[in-house]
Amino acid sequence: MVVERLPLYARALALLQYEGQEVVSSAELGERLRVTPAQIRKDLSYFGRFGKQGRGYNVSKLLEELRLILGLDRQWRMALIGVGKLGRAILEYGGFAPQGFRIVQAFDVNPDIVGKELGALVVRDVSELEPALAAEPVDIGIVAVPAQVAQQIIDALVRCGVKAILNYAPIPVHKPPGVEVRPVDPVLQLQRMAYYLKSLAIPTK
Amino acid sequence: MVVERLPLYARALALLQYEGQEVVSSAELGERLRVTPAQIRKDLSYFGRFGKQGRGYNVSKLLEELRLILGLDRQWRMALIGVGKLGRAILEYGGFAPQGFRIVQAFDVNPDIVGKELGALVVRDVSELEPALAAEPVDIGIVAVPAQVAQQIIDALVRCGVKAILNYAPIPVHKPPGVEVRPVDPVLQLQRMAYYLKSLAIPTK
Known part of the structure; x- marks a missing residue:
C-alpha cells in the first residue's frame, strides 16, 4: 500500500x-x-x-x-503506557520529538514508578488513564506493558477514543474497525531471521 | 509468507x-x-x-x-554496533535472551563509551569490528548507529560474513543477495499512523 x-x-x-x-x-x-x-x-x-x-x-x-x-507538518500527542525498562527507553529515545511525535502523558502500575518525574512528565497510575485522557486527549497510544495485560490496555485506549496505537507488546491484538494498531517487535524480526539462518545451515557452535 | x-x-x-x-x-x-x-x-x-x-x-x-x-531451540550470537542511548536500551532489553538471542559483542566509535563494561560485555572500538568478528563470529548483527553511517556498518558486517542484520537505523539499505536485513522502525510506524489519523480529520489542537 x-x-x-x-x-x-x-x-x-x-x-x-x-x-x-x-x-x-x-x-x-x-x-x-x-x-x-x-x-x-x-x-x-x-x-x-x-x-x-x-x-x-x-x-x-x-x-x-x-x-x-x-500529516508530518504538525505535532502529534502521545500517551505512553508502561514505564518499565522498555518504556523508559521509549521516553528517552530522541527520535520521536524531531518528527513531531511527543509523549505528553505516561502511566504505570508499579507504585515505585508512579509519581516519578521523568523529563517533563510525571508518571501517573494506570487507574487514572481514562479520566486523564478524557481531560487531555492524545492522538496516539504507545503500549509498552507485558503481553498478559496488553489487550486490556488497548481496550482502555480504544474506550478513550484513541485511534492509533503503537504496540510494543509481543502479541497480536483485538481491535475494533477504525482503530490502527501497529507493532514494533524486534524479537519477531529476529525469529524470522533465525529461520532464514537455519535454512542456510550455517555451521555454528 | x-x-x-x-x-x-x-x-x-x-x-x-x-x-x-x-x-x-x-x-x-x-x-x-x-x-x-x-x-x-x-x-x-x-x-x-x-x-x-x-x-x-x-x-x-x-x-x-x-x-x-x-531454529528457536538454540542460542544465536549477536553483535551490537552502536552503544548510544538506543544501543544501551537494546543491551538492557530483557526480551532477547529468553528467546535464545544473546548479544555477545558490542562496538561503538565514541571514546567515552569504548572500553566501558556493560553487563558481561566490554564495548570495543568499531575499528576492531572486522578482526573481532573474524576471531569470534556471530550469527546476527544489530545496527543501532546514526543513519549516515548505517550503510558502512552494514557493509562491514556483510564483509565479516554476517547473514542476518536487525537494522534500527531509519534508512533503507543496500545489501547483497543472501543477506537478510530487517528493520525495526517505530518512527516509520508512527508516520504511517499519522497519515491514517490525518485521513480521519480528527479535530485536535
Missing part, C-alpha cells in the same frame, strides 16, 4: 535536501529506496501531478507536499 | 502451553492470531502432517516441532 512507502519517500527527500540536491529523478529516488521508478511515479501521481516529464521532481517542493499529505 | 507467521504460531502455542491447554484447534489458534483456520492448516501442512482431522493439534508437540523448524 502506498501509505507504507510515502514516509520512506519523505525521508529520502529530506536527506537529499540536507545534501543540497534540488532535483531528483524517479530513477534516482527508486535506487535509493529499492523501489522501481514506475512505482514511485504511480504512488506520487495518486496525489496529483508533482514532477514534470523528463525534468524530475523538485526536492523541497515534493518534500513539503508529502509532509502535508502525511 | 509463511515465515512471517510461524513465529506468531509458536508464541501463541507457548502461551497456551503456559495456560495448561493440551490441544488446540486451528479455529481457536486462528481466533487468537487473527488468521483464518484454513491459512493455519495450510502453513502447518507445508512442514508435514501435524494435527489429526477433527482432533486439533497437540500444543506441546506442535510447539516443539515449530521451535525446531524455526
Whole structure:
C-alpha cells in the first residue's frame, strides 16, 4: 500500500535536501529506496501531478507536499503506557520529538514508578488513564506493558477514543474497525531471521 | 509468507502451553492470531502432517516441532554496533535472551563509551569490528548507529560474513543477495499512523 512507502519517500527527500540536491529523478529516488521508478511515479501521481516529464521532481517542493499529505507538518500527542525498562527507553529515545511525535502523558502500575518525574512528565497510575485522557486527549497510544495485560490496555485506549496505537507488546491484538494498531517487535524480526539462518545451515557452535 | 507467521504460531502455542491447554484447534489458534483456520492448516501442512482431522493439534508437540523448524531451540550470537542511548536500551532489553538471542559483542566509535563494561560485555572500538568478528563470529548483527553511517556498518558486517542484520537505523539499505536485513522502525510506524489519523480529520489542537 502506498501509505507504507510515502514516509520512506519523505525521508529520502529530506536527506537529499540536507545534501543540497534540488532535483531528483524517479530513477534516482527508486535506487535509493529499492523501489522501481514506475512505482514511485504511480504512488506520487495518486496525489496529483508533482514532477514534470523528463525534468524530475523538485526536492523541497515534493518534500513539503508529502509532509502535508502525511500529516508530518504538525505535532502529534502521545500517551505512553508502561514505564518499565522498555518504556523508559521509549521516553528517552530522541527520535520521536524531531518528527513531531511527543509523549505528553505516561502511566504505570508499579507504585515505585508512579509519581516519578521523568523529563517533563510525571508518571501517573494506570487507574487514572481514562479520566486523564478524557481531560487531555492524545492522538496516539504507545503500549509498552507485558503481553498478559496488553489487550486490556488497548481496550482502555480504544474506550478513550484513541485511534492509533503503537504496540510494543509481543502479541497480536483485538481491535475494533477504525482503530490502527501497529507493532514494533524486534524479537519477531529476529525469529524470522533465525529461520532464514537455519535454512542456510550455517555451521555454528 | 509463511515465515512471517510461524513465529506468531509458536508464541501463541507457548502461551497456551503456559495456560495448561493440551490441544488446540486451528479455529481457536486462528481466533487468537487473527488468521483464518484454513491459512493455519495450510502453513502447518507445508512442514508435514501435524494435527489429526477433527482432533486439533497437540500444543506441546506442535510447539516443539515449530521451535525446531524455526531454529528457536538454540542460542544465536549477536553483535551490537552502536552503544548510544538506543544501543544501551537494546543491551538492557530483557526480551532477547529468553528467546535464545544473546548479544555477545558490542562496538561503538565514541571514546567515552569504548572500553566501558556493560553487563558481561566490554564495548570495543568499531575499528576492531572486522578482526573481532573474524576471531569470534556471530550469527546476527544489530545496527543501532546514526543513519549516515548505517550503510558502512552494514557493509562491514556483510564483509565479516554476517547473514542476518536487525537494522534500527531509519534508512533503507543496500545489501547483497543472501543477506537478510530487517528493520525495526517505530518512527516509520508512527508516520504511517499519522497519515491514517490525518485521513480521519480528527479535530485536535
